[in-house]
Amino acid sequence: EDGYRLWQRYEQVQDAARLQAYRQALNELVVQGNSPTLTVAQQELQTGLSSLLGQPLAAVKSPTKQNILVAGTPSGSALVKELATAARLKPLGEEGYLLLTTAKDGKQYTVIAANTDIGVLYGSFHFLRLLQTQQDIGKLSLASSPKIKHRVLNHWDNLDRTVERGYSGFSLWDWHRLPGYIDQRYLDYARANASVGINGTVLTNVNANALVLTQDYLKKVAALADAFRPYGLKVYLTARFSAPIEIGGLKTADPLDPQVQAWWKQKADEIYTLIPDFGGFLVKANSEGQPGPQNYGRTHADGANMLADAVAPHKGIVMWRAFVYSEDEPDDRAKQAYNEFKPLDGQFRDNVLVQVKNGAIDFQPREPFHPLFGAMPKTPLMLELQITQEYLGQGTTLAYLSPMYKETLASDTYAKGKGTTVAKVVDGSVDKHRLTGIAGVANIGTDRNWTGHQFGQANWYSFGRLAWDHALSPEAIADEWIKMTFTGEQEFVAPVKNMMMNSHEAVVNYMTPLGLHHIMGWSHHYGPGPWIKDKHRADWTSVYYHRADEKGIGFDRTASGSNAVNQYFPPVAKEFGSLKRCPEKYLLWFHHVDWDHQVNSGRTLWNELCYRYSSGVDSVRQMQKTWDSLEGMVDRERFSHVKQFLAIQEQEAAWWRDACLLYFQTFSKRPIPQDLEKPAHTLDYYMSLDPQFVPGI
Numbered sequence: 001e002d003g004y005r006l007w008q009r010y011e012q013v014q015d016a017a018r019l020q021a022y023r024q025a026l027n028e029l030v031v032q033g034n035s036p037t038l039t040v041a042q043q044e045l046q047t048g049l050s051s052l053l054g055q056p057l058a059a060v061k062s063p064t065k066q067n068i069l070v071a072g073t074p075s076g077s078a079l080v081k082e083l084a085t086a087a088r089l090k091p092l093g094e095e096g097y098l099l100l101t102t103a104k105d106g107k108q109y110t111v112i113a114a115n116t117d118i119g120v121l122y123g124s125f126h127f128l129r130l131l132q133t134q135q136d137i138g139k140l141s142l143a144s145s146p147k148i149k150h151r152v153l154n155h156w157d158n159l160d161r162t163v164e165r166g167y168s169g170f171s172l173w174d175w176h177r178l179p180g181y182i183d184q185r186y187l188d189y190a191r192a193n194a195s196v197g198i199n200g201t202v203l204t205n206v207n208a209n210a211l212v213l214t215q216d217y218l219k220k221v222a223a224l225a226d227a228f229r230p231y232g233l234k235v236y237l238t239a240r241f242s243a244p245i246e247i248g249g250l251k252t253a254d255p256l257d258p259q260v261q262a263w264w265k266q267k268a269d270e271i272y273t274l275i276p277d278f279g280g281f282l283v284k285a286n287s288e289g290q291p292g293p294q295n296y297g298r299t300h301a302d303g304a305n306m307l308a309d310a311v312a313p314h315k316g317i318v319m320w321r322a323f324v325y326s327e328d329e330p331d332d333r334a335k336q337a338y339n340e341f342k343p344l345d346g347q348f349r350d351n352v353l354v355q356v357k358n359g360a361i362d363f364q365p366r367e368p369f370h371p372l373f374g375a376m377p378k379t380p381l382m383l384e385l386q387i388t389q390e391y392l393g394q395g396t397t398l399a400y401l402s403p404m405y406k407e408t409l410a411s412d413t414y415a416k417g418k419g420t421t422v423a424k425v426v427d428g429s430v431d432k433h434r435l436t437g438i439a440g441v442a443n444i445g446t447d448r449n450w451t452g453h454q455f456g457q458a459n460w461y462s463f464g465r466l467a468w469d470h471a472l473s474p475e476a477i478a479d480e481w482i483k484m485t486f487t488g489e490q491e492f493v494a495p496v497k498n499m500m501m502n503s504h505e506a507v508v509n510y511m512t513p514l515g516l517h518h519i520m521g522w523s524h525h526y527g528p529g530p531w532i533k534d535k536h537r538a539d540w541t542s543v544y545y546h547r548a549d550e551k552g553i554g555f556d557r558t559a560s561g562s563n564a565v566n567q568y569f570p571p572v573a574k575e576f577g578s579l580k581r582c583p584e585k586y587l588l589w590f591h592h593v594d595w596d597h598q599v600n601s602g603r604t605l606w607n608e609l610c611y612r613y614s615s616g617v618d619s620v621r622q623m624q625k626t627w628d629s630l631e632g633m634v635d636r637e638r639f640s641h642v643k644q645f646l647a648i649q650e651q652e653a654a655w656w657r658d659a660c661l662l663y664f665q666t667f668s669k670r671p672i673p674q675d676l677e678k679p680a681h682t683l684d685y686y687m688s689l690d691p692q693f694v695p696g697i
């Protein structure tokens with residue numbers, strides 16, 4: 001048991017009463033209609049249910065038994081047309097589905113109905129999940145459709161198969177063997193995505209290579225698109241802005257140059273000839289050294305619109321990233337994306353989404369929501385989350401990220417009064433956008449268990465579930481995932497869920513408590529590096545962000561500082577801008593706070609920092625105890641994997657705590673409270689572990 005099967009293990013149902021009820025209700029499977037997607041749905045139901053029920057389930061073209069499972073669309077299946085009312089199906093759109101228990105002519109039916117074949121597949125996975133989590137299926141009457149249209153993974157995969165910020169092996173895409181060889185992994189990847197409703201994948205890194213847009217590579221991309229198509233998974237590519245120069249032989253990539261525009265149009269036509277349902281382009285431009293329209297004195301809108309025009313005739317979209325901050329800009333990095341993009345609201349074509357990270361800096365363990373959400377009502381904003389744990393301990397840290405995603409989604413922007421949450425901006429309901437999207441930077445690679453850490457699977461899973469329905473709770477998602485991935489036994493589920501639910505907060509506490517941010521090791525972002533300074537860019541150092549001095553610590557983003565708070569709508573700006581009202585979790589994000597300032601617990605800020613760092617370490621030790629107590633309830637291989645990773649995490653947590661407290665103590669000049677564990681080594685020792693740090697510079 002190496003984790004390869006993810007949450008799709010389909011082990012036989014344990015609860016005897018449930019098993020009996022399932023066996024009784026599901027005597028045979030009827031799938032009418034014919035398409036690659038329906039074939040996949042039928043296979044999944046047949047193999048999944050046979051395994052869950054511990055007995056074979058026959059698939060037939062029309063009912064012969066008493067208790068029947070039927071799946072299909074009204075247009076492809078006469079039976080579904082009879083059983084599922086059109087009125088209930090219609091509002092479910094292109095991807096929604098209906099699960100229904102009903103009776104007709106003395107027969108009992110369990111129905112998976114949808115308007116489209118892909119809806120049937122999504123419904124099939126939902127139905128399987130009900131059995132995997134041992135739910136009652138006796139009186140089903142359940143409708144579901146996604147709240148967000150484009151639910152996309154972003155792979156930061158390079159063509160040489162290295163993965164930027166990837167910690168689970170190499171890239172899944174074996175370019176060398178494509179297009180001739182379709183690895184079973186591609187199909188299993190597509191299945192897993194379809195099971196949570198992910199419907200798009202950007203195959204290549206945002207730091208893009210134009211080579212992928214050449215014929216040879218496009219044929220390989222087309223082979224992947226063919227493999228993914230039955231699963232409803234569309235393929236997208238990153239477009240390197242300078243591609244017309246690099247592979248097109250042009251002298252410029254100026255988006256207003258007619259030759260450049262023609263080149264992209266032709267390139268788009270070529271792509272769509274090979275891949276008729278190609279999704280479109282994701283673009284990182286004029287950011288961290290990537291070329292873009294500003295190289296030619298043009299705006300982000302000019303660049304995005306040029307590409308949008310090229311893909312529009314084929315119904316493609318452009319996802320244009322707002323992750324920008326300039327080398328020469330002296331202003332607070334947190335403010336720059338807003339300053340650049342807000343004035344462009346209303347200037348983008350209808351098929352452009354502006355893709356905005358959850359926070360204004362960069363995927364920190366915790367960030368307040370990005371002020372652009374709600375601030376560009378005329379432009380659909382796509383939320384970008386990071387699933388890979390670049391700043392969150394990378395490959396060996398157990399951090400269940402669903403609560404973090406939810407924190408952003410549930411944040412109230414107040415853009416149109418109370419209740420204008422980020423989720424409602426992103427799902428288009430606030431500004432009536434029909435084009436909507438959400439992206440997650442994937443944590444998937446060639447490791448047997450896909451995600452490096454066994455628990456990394458939960459983050460992939462929960463991204464998909466929240467992308468489909470952002471109203472779901474992280475607890476409910478964890479509950480499902482644990483039951484499907486490990487076991488449904490309550491003595492296992494409850495403590496593991498508890499462990500997962502506290503895990504993100506634990507990491508925040510031992511890395512960046514109270515709103516601290518970007519104090520990781522330089523460039524690789526692994527391990528503590530609060531001492532990083534004097535790099536060629538100030539905003540790539542840690543001292544830029546924590547600003548510790550003898551008086552206190554934190555980045556003053558109020559009116560007396562950078563005034564970044566002012567980018568939020570007034571009720572939020574007031575809250576974040578007030579030392580008293582600012583949520584403590586964001587305190588040092590927005591305020592430079594005196595070491596002796598009293599926080600909510602009644603402690604001084606310094607003491608609170610010491611307690612938070614220590615409590616983070618304690619939480620990891622608690623997680624170890626919990627996991628140890630579950631030995632024997634999961635297979636040995638996965639038990640041991642998680643146990644060993646937790647031991648690494650415990651060491652890292654203590655390293656973070658000790659390094660940060662000793663370093664910040666050089667400013668606070670206050671003792672670490674007596675009752676807390678003392679650092680194991682000196683500050684010099686911890687600094688010497690950091691290869692980037694050269695003492696005395």
Ligand code: BDP
Pocket residue numbers: 164165206207284288323362363390
């Ligand atoms: C940062 C990463 C960098 C990415 C960049 C991005 O450190 O590797 O290229 O974001 O999102 O988080 O473009």
